[in-house]
Amino acid sequence: MFDDLRDLYQEVILDHGRKPRNFRRLDDPDRTARGDNPMCGDRIELFLKLGADGGIADVAFQGRGCAISTASASLLTELVKGKTAAQAHALADGFRQLAMTGTCPACEAALADDMERLQPLSGVHEFPSRVKCATLAWHTLNAALDGSKETSSE
């Protein structure tokens, strides 16, 4: 009945959705931001610890959401750790492009490995009502990096 949905719900998404990585609070974070999808009730809080060089030394999240928003946040935490703010912004931009169109032809070669890991989420572009689930964590990341407290991917 749902075989053709295996493209959207690939094993990596189901896995990260069930067992999100870095799903905890950070003690003494340098930056936090909250993201909300008021229409559906998804909510995420993202914590960043910045290193002396201004790069992301540690990242974690808490919240509630569907498999797609949880998996997206979980993958985010794995990918942005160790990145500078500029690199993290660039990845967030690339991911939003991927989620909305299924590809990111403009993405730089430096992002290629990260984008490949995010590829399982590209299927959401065929589900317009679900794109905001995938992008919520990334909007929240941008807000945290920019020092905003609240964001929404509505």
Next chain:
Amino acid sequence: MSLDLSRIRADFPILSQQIRGKDLVFLDSGASAQKPRVVIDAMIRCMEQRYANVHRGAYWLSEAATEDYEAARGAVAGFLNASDPREVIFTKNSTEAINLVAHSWGRGVLRPGQAVLISELEHHANIIPWQMLRDAHGIELRVARATDAGELDIEDVAAKLADGKAGLVAITHMSNVLGTVTPAERLVAMAHAAGARILFDGSQAAVHRRVDMQALGADFYAFTGHKLYGPTGIGVLWARLEHQERMPPFLGGGDMISSVTFERSEWAPPPAKFEAGTPAIVEAVGLHAAIDYVSALGMAAIETHERDLVDHAMRRLTDIEGLSLLGRAQDRGGVFAFTLDNAHAHDLATLLDRAGIAVRAGRHCAEPLHTRFGVEGGTVRASFGLYTTQGEIDFLAEALVKAREFFA
């Protein structure tokens, strides 16, 4: 008399449609119902043959359109068993009807310090207007509790009316999430005994059972056309004339005045006083056709059919392992909100969509109710219409079992 479902389904053109190669199983009628051919045709005929602005043209077409618009008011009055068609005010939807009462009657009649009593069962449309009135006008907003079974806690209603400060009780007649039908007659008696007026949000209830204004004895009753198989853009506020007389206008403009100078204007008599500007003429004609349609089937027959659906859905859904139903009210209509373990509401709705099943996921404009039941993340809601079949409910149940396996 039972409904001939195959004939009824043939009346709704959209139901014969396939979505991604699957037969459409439309279980979101609680959000907005589909339209029978007679409604579509009536609106086309109105625009092709009898359309002009109403209440102002001294020519045949305008008179014809006025006649049709006012006939729609008469049809609504008949549908509600109102004692006078002037009790029917056309609005855009239920939300506007409730806002009209809050803004006009609320500011014009309620005094600061009086209370408005709502309940935990309410849709945002019956929460926000009262919060706005509280903030603008200094009234107190009280909230009657729902029981764990999802019924209105009558003892709490009584307690919150006991000090006589409540000027209005504003309560849903049927929850859009739990399906709970509230004890309307009893609430009217309680409100009136406490010196309060009472408004019902009938958006869901008016679709599923006969509502009779003369028997009910309420003060205000709101419902909307698009859930009653009519078009969007037309709703109804039924309000007693004695209240309308005391209410200042809500919106100002054409059609709601009897004389205008730059110094002062005089209001038209009710209900025109509350229908400023060109109204939803074509939509009123569509609503008339929808009312004729459900009336010909018979609200009693529709109610019986939906009771059978509710019993069937209750059996099938409660059989599913891992499914938690919100609310187990004794008196309920065809609305079921639930969660499934391992599957978030949105993931579930996406899966069901692939099987051709249209359900709604989220909090259904009732966030406080979801908080009350500890499901802040949302629920999936299946809601039935008069065209819903037991076979569709079986298909939903099978799909839910498979969806649970998918996410296991």
